[in-house]
Amino acid sequence: MSNSIRVAIIGSTGYGGVELIRFLQQHPRAEVVSVISASSSGTPISEGFPHLTDIMVRNLDGVNPEEIAAKAELVFTATPSGVSGKLVPQLLEAGLKVIDLSGDFRLKDRAAYEEWYQHEAPSQELLDEAVYGLSEIYGPDAHDVRLISNPGCYPTATLLGLIPALKAGWIDHRSIIVDAKSGISGAGRKASLGNHFAEVNENFKAYKINRHQHIPEIEQELARIAGEPVTVSFTTHLVPMTRGIMTTMYAGMNGQYTNEDFIQLYREYYNGHPFVRVRGAGTWPATKEVSGSNYCDIGFAADERTGRITVVSVIDNIVKGAAGQAIQNMNLMQGWEENLGLGLTPVYP
Numbered sequence: 001m002s003n004s005i006r007v008a009i010i011g012s013t014g015y016g017g018v019e020l021i022r023f024l025q026q027h028p029r030a031e032v033v034s035v036i037s038a039s040s041s042g043t044p045i046s047e048g049f050p051h052l053t054d055i056m057v058r059n060l061d062g063v064n065p066e067e068i069a070a071k072a073e074l075v076f077t078a079t080p081s082g083v084s085g086k087l088v089p090q091l092l093e094a095g096l097k098v099i100d101l102s103g104d105f106r107l108k109d110r111a112a113y114e115e116w117y118q119h120e121a122p123s124q125e126l127l128d129e130a131v132y133g134l135s136e137i138y139g140p141d142a143h144d145v146r147l148i149s150n151p152g153c154y155p156t157a158t159l160l161g162l163i164p165a166l167k168a169g170w171i172d173h174r175s176i177i178v179d180a181k182s183g184i185s186g187a188g189r190k191a192s193l194g195n196h197f198a199e200v201n202e203n204f205k206a207y208k209i210n211r212h213q214h215i216p217e218i219e220q221e222l223a224r225i226a227g228e229p230v231t232v233s234f235t236t237h238l239v240p241m242t243r244g245i246m247t248t249m250y251a252g253m254n255g256q257y258t259n260e261d262f263i264q265l266y267r268e269y270y271n272g273h274p275f276v277r278v279r280g281a282g283t284w285p286a287t288k289e290v291s292g293s294n295y296c297d298i299g300f301a302a303d304e305r306t307g308r309i310t311v312v313s314v315i316d317n318i319v320k321g322a323a324g325q326a327i328q329n330m331n332l333m334q335g336w337e338e339n340l341g342l343g344l345t346p347v348y349p
């Protein structure tokens, strides 16, 4: 086990990349040796991001796998889907370890990827090799591998909220409905009509119903736990806030379980995993309570009358949903404590 690591970030001018910089700057064992941009190489990163003035004194480098490998041991690819799929094989070939934040290596089935993402899928060999980095569930699989595929933001909140109950056989996997809401930063930094202020402010809209690219990812991972195919109804909504995801999940219970039963089950399941906090009975988490942090907070409402459980799960989409979990995965890959460099308290209010 090495004591330190030199890292590079491709896509460092995006929201995921900038958040990686914020956390890695205070990580005790990681040194950011290169911040990379395809469009602005040669300029100081603080020119586009004045909040990094005197914090990250570095010019942006271009995307050159050999040059990156000469400086760094590990690279985070915080790049759009389609871009990561082409870059990652070159980075691995150059001898780098890779943690990819995009959706390109999450689906094991090439045909499913091509159907939901509308790009050519990476090779089956690399899809098979990539470890799905849902840290609390697959942490041991991340140790000493060379490619980790960081989960999507919505799947992280959804899967952490459902897996313990599904694994225990307490919920009927044919009955799962996920109602998900995200802040705008989930869409990335690039401008688009649907995401500009006048379209989003004081507005609340559903989007991509039944066709969101995270549906096959959630179903793939729930099927792994259930041992048979699972389908979910999944609806995403855009909320006029900057950060945060809340997933509210409904499922039929296979018995008469109380809130206390669920609390105990989940606390035992996540025992030793500092970033999942299970709420006490009758309290449900809010997005502000995890903002800027790597926490995922979960609360329950078991309903004796309908026989259904409601699970509420919140994360910060850019932290636990992207950069924070990617660093958690780097820690696991290196054999370090999973919370190293991630101990920031949520920003409240």
Ligand SMILES: NC(=O)C1=CN([C@@H]2O[C@H](COP(=O)(O)OP(=O)(O)OC[C@H]3O[C@@H](n4cnc5c(N)ncnc54)[C@H](OP(=O)(O)O)[C@@H]3O)[C@@H](O)[C@H]2O)C=CC1
Pocket: 010, 011, 012, 013, 014, 015, 016, 017, 036, 037, 038, 039, 040, 063, 077, 078, 079, 080, 081, 083, 101, 102, 103, 151, 152, 153, 185, 186, 187, 188, 189, 190, 317, 318, 321, 322
């Ligand atoms: N925002 C979020 O909450 C989450 C995002 N993700 C995923 O993480 C990835 C990054 O997301 P996010 O930071 O929000 O996206 P942004 O749109 O904010 O940033 C994308 C970055 O990719 C870089 N880029 C674009 N094209 C290329 C290219 N051809 N070669 C190299 N770099 C390129 C861009 O910078 P430049 O042009 O300067 O190179 C930019 O820095 C995406 O795949 C996204 O789906 C996953 C979970 C949550």
Ligand SMILES: CC(=O)N[C@@H](CCC(=O)OP(=O)(O)O)C(=O)O
Pocket: 081, 101, 102, 103, 151, 152, 153, 182, 183, 184, 185, 186, 187, 213, 214, 236, 238
């Ligand atoms: C608010 C918003 O638009 N969110 C994005 C999240 C996309 C994302 O993070 O994409 P991958 O995880 O697939 O890389 C969306 O719903 O498509």
